[in-house]
Amino acid sequence: MTSQVRGVQLARLLGQWHALPGRRRSPDYAALAGAVRGLLADGRLPLGVRLPAERELAEALRISRTTVTAAYRQLRESGHLASRRGAGSWTMLPGTHRVASTGLWTPLDDRDMIDLGVAALAAPPELLPAARAAAEDLPRYLGGAGYHPTGVIELREAVAAGYTARGLPTSPDQIMVTSGTQHALDLVLRLALAPGGNVLVESPTYPNALAALAARRARITTHGLATDAAGWDADLLLGSLRQGRPKLAYLIPDFQNPTGHLMPAELRERVVAAAHAAGTDLVIDESFVDLPLDGTELPPPVATFDRHSRVISIGGMSKPYWGGLRIGWVRASAPQVQRLAAARVGVDMASPVLDQLVAVHLLADAPAIVAARRTQLAAQRDALTDALARRLPDWRVTAPRGGVTLWVELDGPISSALARAAEEVGVRLAPGPRFGLDGTLERFLRLPFTLPAADLAEAVGRLAAVRYDLDRASRPRWQEPAVIA
Ligand SMILES: Cc1ncc(COP(=O)(O)O)c(C=O)c1O
Numbered sequence: 459m460t461s462q463v464r465g466v467q468l469a470r471l472l473g474q475w476h477a478l479p480g481r482r483r484s485p486d487y488a489a490l491a492g493a494v495r496g497l498l499a500d501g502r503l504p505l506g507v508r509l510p511a512e513r514e515l516a517e518a519l520r521i522s523r524t525t526v527t528a529a530y531r532q533l534r535e536s537g538h539l540a541s542r543r544g545a546g547s548w549t550m551l552p553g554t555h556r557v558a559s560t561g562l563w564t565p566l567d568d569r570d571m572i573d574l575g576v577a578a579l580a581a582p583p584e585l586l587p588a589a590r591a592a593a594e595d596l597p598r599y600l601g602g603a604g605y606h607p608t609g610v611i612e613l614r615e616a617v618a619a620g621y622t623a624r625g626l627p628t629s630p631d632q633i634m635v636t637s638g639t640q641h642a643l644d645l646v647l648r649l650a651l652a653p654g655g656n657v658l659v660e661s662p663t664y665p666n667a668l669a670a671l672a673a674r675r676a677r678i679t680t681h682g683l684a685t686d687a688a689g690w691d692a693d694l695l696l697g698s699l700r701q702g703r704p705k706l707a708y709l710i711p712d713f714q715n716p717t718g719h720l721m722p723a724e725l726r727e728r729v730v731a732a733a734h735a736a737g738t739d740l741v742i743d744e745s746f747v748d749l750p751l752d753g754t755e756l757p758p759p760v761a762t763f764d765r766h767s768r769v770i771s772i773g774g775m776s777k778p779y780w781g782g783l784r785i786g787w788v789r790a791s792a793p794q795v796q797r798l799a800a801a802r803v804g805v806d807m808a809s810p811v812l813d814q815l816v817a818v819h820l821l822a823d824a825p826a827i828v829a830a831r832r833t834q835l836a837a838q839r840d841a842l843t844d845a846l847a848r849r850l851p852d853w854r855v856t857a858p859r860g861g862v863t864l865w866v867e868l869d870g871p872i873s874s875a876l877a878r879a880a881e882e883v884g885v886r887l888a889p890g891p892r893f894g895l896d897g898t899l900e901r902f903l904r905l906p907f908t909l910p911a912a913d914l915a916e917a918v919g920r921l922a923a924v925r926y927d928l929d930r931a932s933r934p935r936w937q938e939p940a941v942i943a
Contacts, residue, residue: 462546463503465510465518471497472519474875477928486521487528494529495538496878498549501892508546509539572917575886577715577862577906579834581780584820584827592815599815605808607799609635609787613814616821617787621771624747626759631792634799637809639745639774639786640666643708646770646788647674648801650739651706658698658707660690662865662893662902664715664743667708678895679704685867685902687856689719692728699732706739711760713746716893716904717865718858720750723757730763740764744773748828750860751836767791775817777862778828785809785817835862841911845918850925864905871900872928879924885917 463471475493476486484492497503509515512530516523530547533539537552599610608614614630621628636642651657653675659667661680671678681698683689699707709729711721721729733740742760750756761769767790774786788798802808820827842864843857852869868876873889880887890902907914 461504461506462508463510465514468503468510468515469518471502477875485528487525487532490519490521490525490529491532491536491538493878494533494549495536496874496881498538498551499878499881502874503549505549505551507549509549511546570884571886572884572909572913572920573886574905574909574917575888577904577908578776578781579831579862579908581782582820582827582831584823585780585816588816588819588823591819592812595815595818596812599811604811606635606811606814607802607808608795609633609809610811610814610818612818613785613821614787616818617789620821620824621759621761621789624756624759626762628789629792632789632795634788634790634795634802635809635814636772636774636786636788636802637806638776638781638784639743639772640670641784641806642772642774642786642788643667643741643743644670644673645798645802645805646741646772646790647671647676647706648805649794649798650741650770651676655705656702658702658704658738660709660714661895662716662890662899662904663708664710665888665892667743668895671708676706680895683714683717683719685717685854685856685865687719689714689717690721690725692725695725696728696732699729699736699738703736704738706741707733708741708743709760710743710745712744712756713749713858713861715746715861716863718856718861718863720754720859721757721760726757726760727763730760730769734766734768738768740769742769742771744771745777746861747773748778748824749832749835749862751832751839752859754859761789767794770794775820778824778831779817779820783813783817783820785813835907838907838909838911838914839864842905842907842914842918845915846905849918849922862906862908864907866903866905868901868903872925873900873903875928876903876921876924879928880921883920883924885920885924887921 472493476489494503510518512523512526516526530539534541538550539547540550541547611630613635614633617633618628618630636645647670651674655674655676656679657671657676658679658681661682679698679702681690681695684691711726713720730740740760747756759771761771771789772786775783788795790798839857843855846853846855854867855864858864874891877887877889888904890899893899893904
């Protein structure tokens with residue numbers, strides 16, 4: 459795949475690059491090179507794309523070609539650009555980088571980095587005993603070939619029992635175990651969406667869901683969520699379903715990522731009815747359903763209102779238990795599960811047996827594990843909101859009633875610039891635009907509260923310092939001169 463970014467496109471991505479912190483101290487070419495490195499670090503400029511020719515970028519940015527030449531030279535020297543004479547220059551990363559769990563590239567030697575790009579907890583203490591007990595169970599499976607495309611029966615029973623306990627009677631043949639919720643989404647899209655199909659998603663939404671949709675070349679329309687506690691606008695959401703008649707809608711009604719919103723029961727019922735009338739399949743991501751905080755009561759699962767097999771629910775172990783388990787699932791009708799399992803043999807055949815057995819043991823201990831997670835998350839959320847109120851009082855925060863993230867409204871459209879500057883002081887951020895489609899959401903930042911309180915307070919301190927520096931950065935010097943006639 460060869461792709462190329464044109465001068466005007468790169469200029470748009472670079473935005474206010476000349477206003478980055480420290481600008482007063484660094485020459486233009488270094489600031490430009492730094493801004494390109496920042497775009498690579500936050501994933502907005504992919505690896506292996508051809509950058510515009512020097513002259514083209516100089517014209518798009520209205521700066522001298524020598525500045526671009528010097529910036530490209532610096533990027534080559536730092537290992538961020540490979541050039542072949544006469545052919546062009548391609549983005550790359552120096553060998554000291556690895557792919558982070560966010561899918562982004564991060565430095566290898568980043569032990570001091572506080573990673574606020576990932577919204578997931580470290581493993582609970584119960585994980586190791588669960589793994590040992592699972593190994594003891596393994597002999598029961600070793601006599602067979604070990605391929606279970608829908609999952610081992612014990613785990614399917616445990617997951618089905620979880621739904622039934624939430625008021626949604628479910629049998630094990632309605633469950634397919636997957637290698638994580640993301641895998642569940644990918645499989646469902648393969649089955650339910652032809653390439654180029656029309657999909658409705660929330661904005662902001664989970665970036666890796668957008669990546670899965672992009673892989674299906676989906677045509678995406680968005681429903682904008684309000685920043686206040688209401689979240690979804692019922693009329694607009696139902697109107698988008700009725701008028702747009704998308705093939706599929708992907709929604710996260712339980713402590714939405716990134717906003718933390720919880721969809722009320724009444725809207726759940728109306729969304730299912732509207733989807734049925736419009737011929738839309740609903741993919742409901744329940745990744746955070748186990749994590750209500752402060753005793754918040756959960757509305758019924760969206761699938762409770764489904765009479766026509768319109769709702770496919772996906773979920774998994776990553777948020778309440780551990781992402782490293784890579785265990786997720788799909789809840790659908792039994793025939794849909796059979797079709798998904800058939801599609802899966804062309805992808806990965808089945809999930810690992812041992813990991814599924816670990817999941818069975820963790821689910822057997824669910825009430826205790828999940829209660830401890832909620833207590834921990836509520837305390838960390840409060841530590842984060844307190845630190846923000848003290849150090850960055852102009853940022854607006856609505857504390858969510860569950861989940862693991864704050865969706866912060868910043869005091870200006872500075873999210874990407876802040877993320878680049880924060881990287882310099884050892885804080886990794888996921889800037890607002892990563893949660894949308896079109897480079898908007900610059901006024902927003904997702905902050906997870908999955909790290910210990912002390913790390914969160916330290917990170918906020920560093921962000922406050924960097925925020926102050928952004929203001930002190932010099933104004934662009936090459937604004938059009940006023941005509942004097
Ligand atoms: C809404 C949502 N869906 C899916 C995932 C991916 O989960 P998993 O690790 O189970 O693949 C995440 C993880 O952040 C998420 O927030």
